[in-house]
Structures are given as structure tokens and as C-alpha cells.
Amino acid sequence: QAFVAAIDGANAHLNAFVLPTPELALKQAAESDKRLKTGDARPLEGLPLGNKDLFCTAGVRTTACSKILDDFTPTYESTVGANLWNAGAVMLGKLNCDEFAMGSSNETSAFGPVVSPWRRERGGKLTDDKLVPGGSSGGSSAAVSADLCLAATATDTGGSIRQPAALTGTVGIKPTYGRCSRWGIVAFASSLDQAGPIAKTVRDAAIMLRAMASHDHKDSTSVETPVPDYEAALGQGLKGLRVGVPKEYRVEGMSKEIEKLWQEGIAWLKAAGATIHDISLPHTKFALPAYYIVAPAEASSNLARYDGVRYGLRVPGKDLIDTYENTRAAGFGKEVRRRILIGTYVLSAGYYDAYYLKAQKVRTLIKRDFDDAWKSVDVVLTPTTPSPAFGFGEKTGDPLAMYLEDIFTVTVNMAGLPGISVPAGLSGEGTPLGLQLIGKPFDEATLFRAAQAIE
Ligand code: GLN
Numbered sequence: 001q002a003f004v005a006a007i008d009g010a011n012a013h014l015n016a017f018v019l020p021t022p023e024l025a026l027k028q029a030a031e032s033d034k035r036l037k038t039g040d041a042r043p044l045e046g047l048p049l050g051n052k053d054l055f056c057t058a059g060v061r062t063t064a065c066s067k068i069l070d071d072f073t074p075t076y077e078s079t080v081g082a083n084l085w086n087a088g089a090v091m092l093g094k095l096n097c098d099e100f101a102m103g104s105s106n107e108t109s110a111f112g113p114v115v116s117p118w119r120r121e122r123g124g125k126l127t128d129d130k131l132v133p134g135g136s137s138g139g140s141s142a143a144v145s146a147d148l149c150l151a152a153t154a155t156d157t158g159g160s161i162r163q164p165a166a167l168t169g170t171v172g173i174k175p176t177y178g179r180c181s182r183w184g185i186v187a188f189a190s191s192l193d194q195a196g197p198i199a200k201t202v203r204d205a206a207i208m209l210r211a212m213a214s215h216d217h218k219d220s221t222s223v224e225t226p227v228p229d230y231e232a233a234l235g236q237g238l239k240g241l242r243v244g245v246p247k248e249y250r251v252e253g254m255s256k257e258i259e260k261l262w263q264e265g266i267a268w269l270k271a272a273g274a275t276i277h278d279i280s281l282p283h284t285k286f287a288l289p290a291y292y293i294v295a296p297a298e299a300s301s302n303l304a305r306y307d308g309v310r311y312g313l314r315v316p317g318k319d320l321i322d323t324y325e326n327t328r329a330a331g332f333g334k335e336v337r338r339r340i341l342i343g344t345y346v347l348s349a350g351y352y353d354a355y356y357l358k359a360q361k362v363r364t365l366i367k368r369d370f371d372d373a374w375k376s377v378d379v380v381l382t383p384t385t386p387s388p389a390f391g392f393g394e395k396t397g398d399p400l401a402m403y404l405e406d407i408f409t410v411t412v413n414m415a416g417l418p419g420i421s422v423p424a425g426l427s428g429e430g431t432p433l434g435l436q437l438i439g440k441p442f443d444e445a446t447l448f449r450a451a452q453a454i455e
Pocket residue numbers: 101102103104135136155156157158159160161188295406
């Protein structure tokens with residue numbers, strides 16, 4: 001009831017929830033109350049969560065924050081969602097995000113942007129500038145940061161869990177590709193998409209991920225490997241842990257405050273018992289351009305299904321082709337159309353080898369960089385973002401400036417590795433900054449353990 005009231009009070013301003021579901025929440029909560037009384041509690045009994053509107057919810061409208069899905073109501077629940085509700089968690093509602101999760105600021109949502117609960121400080125005073133909560137999981141990060149839910153689901157194709165977590169002072173982990181089932185999650189770029197939690201603390205994120213992860217025969221890329229008790233791995237110190245610091249992440253023009261934060265992170269890990277090693281990930285600089293070929297290519301293919309016949313919006317035309325055209329022109333926003341254009345271009349005959357195939361080769365090289373790194377280190381430490389939260393509209397006019405937000409996060413998706421962002425300090429303007437830890441495949445436990453030395 002407290003969370004339902006909090007959403008009622010703050011959501012009109014923050015716009016974090018696109019669809020609060022108070023009745024469903026109170027119904028689930030009543031069941032939890034009963035179980036808690038009878039000693040029949042499940043692991044997440046009664047914990048109130050938000051659910052990114054990319055996750056299909058049985059009987060509850062799911063839009064991917066796109067007009068093209070309009071009032072689509074799935075008849076099925078995503079596997080990740082089902083895992084959470086079966087563990088006793090309560091859904092408070094569906095959370096805002098960038099349209100089809102394409103964006104880094106939550107400004108491409110058909111429901112309008114999310115306002116970060118954080119404000120800049122200048123000359124000792126809070127300003128009224130509206131700041132972005134990051135994206136694409138901006139509803140998730142803002143809602144957790146503003147205490148509208150205890151934790152939230154999110155997805156990360158090229159940074160969409162970690163970047164919003166960094167910009168709102170929350171913890172976000174993108175697990176290893178295959179750790180969580182993608183079934184029932186609206187697809188963006190299938191070889192990169194992963195679900196994960198955004199939470200207040202490392203411990204909460206550990207508890208959430210354990211509940212979300214599972215092998216699922218409905219997603220052939222989900223991996224059949226046991227899900228460890230991440231919480232049990234916490235609090236063991238970092239003695240013997242080898243931390244790599246990649247020189248390629250010291251990008252040109254990196255701000256002093258990000259550089260300083262990174263050095264502080266290194267010192268904290270050292271103080272907790274870790275050893276620090278300079279490493280090289282030579283293909284890092286190709287990750288962002290390669291990502292912005294692979295992701296749009298897969299997106300253009302995944303988005304082909306929105307034809308005005310099978311889902312959501314239909315704008316009838318004089319014949320079938322005309323209906324497709326009218327529907328897609330009215331239903332997709334500008335950024336999504338840009339991705340479709342890039343994606344179909346790089347996949348088209350004559351350009352496929354030069355762009356898509358080359359990007360896939362680069363991807364293999366990026367993965368090999370990490371394979372080599374794991375011979376000498378156990379985790380890699382980098383900043384999560386190149387800058388703190390920016391203001392509304394600051395980057396919307398220049399897609400490349402927006403894409404550069406993802407410079408430190410996309411390599412992890414290209415290599416399929418787990419990555420966590422953990423709050424590490426405040427910028428000169430008093431807004432949050434995050435550090436990122438990257439781990440070996442399926443070694444999320446070590447990430448949680450190391451992240452606790454930073455939070
Ligand atoms: N900002 C990136 C993009 O727009 C990543 C999005 C994501 O991880 N879903 O592609």
C-alpha cells in the first residue's frame with residue numbers, strides 16, 4: 001500500500017510507470033500476507049517490483065513504449081516475470097523505457113520521457129533542469145532511485161541496464177548472455193539482449209538475479225547451468241582477486257571526474273585485498289561502430305513482424321502493402337525508423353560483406369580480447385558512462401552524441417559477458433556516477449562480491 005501510494009504521488013511528475021497496476025499488486029500482496037502468516041513464504045514473498053514494459057505480462061497491456069503495439073495485451077507472461085511472481089514478488093506496474101529499448105535517455109518513448117529524481121547542484125543550489133534517468137531502462141532506474149519500487153526488471157542490449165543505473169545511483173547487472181530467458185521479452189537485437197535487475201544495493205541485485213535467471217526450453221539460447229546463490233557469495237573479501245584495468249578505456253577527452261572516480265575504484269578494490277593489473281583490450285575502439293551495425297541489423301529483422309496484422313496498431317490502406325506502409329509510418333518513432341533504415345542497409349545485397357559481416361568479425365575479435373584477458377585477471381574495472389546525467393533534449397538532436405553514451409557498455413554485450421554498474425560517487429554537480437565491473441562468462445558471483453567493495 002505504501003508503494004502504491006508513493007507511485008500515486010510521484011508518478012505524474014516522474015513518468016516512470018506507464019501503467020501502474022495497483023489492483024493486481026494489492027491482490028498479490030494479500031496472497032503474500034497470507035503466506036507470510038502461515039509460514040509458507042517464497043524467496044521474494046511480498047517484495048514490490050516494477051516491470052519494464054518490454055516484458056510481456058499476461059492480461060496486462062505491453063507496449064515496448066511504441067505506438068505500434070498500441071493496446072496489445074499478451075496472453076502469456078515472460079519467463080523472467082513468471083519466475084519473479086512464482087517466487088512471491090508483487091508487480092506494481094509496467095515501467096517506461098525507450099521505444100523498443102532503443103536509446104540512452106528514455107527520450108524515445110511514445111509515452112514521453114522519464115524525469116530523473118536527481119537534480120543538478122550549482123553554486124550550492126539545486127537547479128530545476130530536468131535530467132534524464134538514462135536509457136533504455138529509464139523507468140526502471142528512476143522508479144528504483146525514487147523509492148517507487150524495491151527493485152525492477154530491465155534489459156540490456158548495449159548498456160540499457162548499466163547506464164541508467166549509473167546515472168541514478170542504483171545497481172544494475174547485465175548477466176551473461178543465456179543466463180536469463182529472453183522468452184516473452186519484446187526482441188530488440190536477439191544476439192545481444194539480456195534481462196537483469198536494477199536495484200538499490202548489490203545484495204538486492206544478487207537476490208533479484210537469482211530469482212530471474214533460469215534455463216528455459218522456450219529460449220534455445222538460454223543456458224542449462226545451475227544458478228548459484230549469489231547472496232551467499234557476498235561479504236567474502238577480495239583476497240587474491242585479480243582486477244584488470246584496460247588502457248583502451250582511457251578514451252580521448254575523458255573528463256577529470258570520471259578519471260578520478262576510476263582511480264578511487266581501483267584503490268577501494270586494492271584495499272579490499274585485490275591486486276591490480278594493467279591490461280589491453282586492443283579492439284575496444286571498434287566495439288561501438290560494430291554494435292551500431294549488428295544491433296540495427298537484428299532490430300530491422302525483428303521489427304518486420306509489426307505489420308498491422310498480427311499485433312497492435314493497424315492503419316488500413318487501399319491494399320495490403322499500403323496497410324503495412326501506413327501502419328509502420330504511424331506506429332514507429334523516429335529513432336526506430338532510423339535503426340530500420342541502417343539495419344536494412346547493412347544487410348542488403350552488396351553491403352552485407354562490407355558492413356554486417358565485417359562487424360561480426362570485429363565482434364569475434366572483441367570476444368578474443370577478453371578471452372586473452374581472463375588468462376591474467378578475474379574481473380575488469382572501467383567507468384560505466386563517459387559523463388554524469390545530462391539534461392532533457394541535450395543529445396536528442398545528434399544521434400551520434402547519444403550513441404557515444406554507450407562507449408563503455410557495448411563491448412560487454414558484443415562479447416556476451418556479465419557486467420555490473422555500481423554507484424561509486426557523485427559528480428561535481430552532485431549527480432551519481434557509476435563504475436562497471438566486467439566478469440568471466442557465468443561468473444556473476446564474483447562481480448557481486450567485487451561490487452560490494454565499491455558501493
Ligand atoms: N543505447 C543503446 C541503443 O540505443 C543500448 C540500448 C539497450 O541496451 N537496449 O542501442
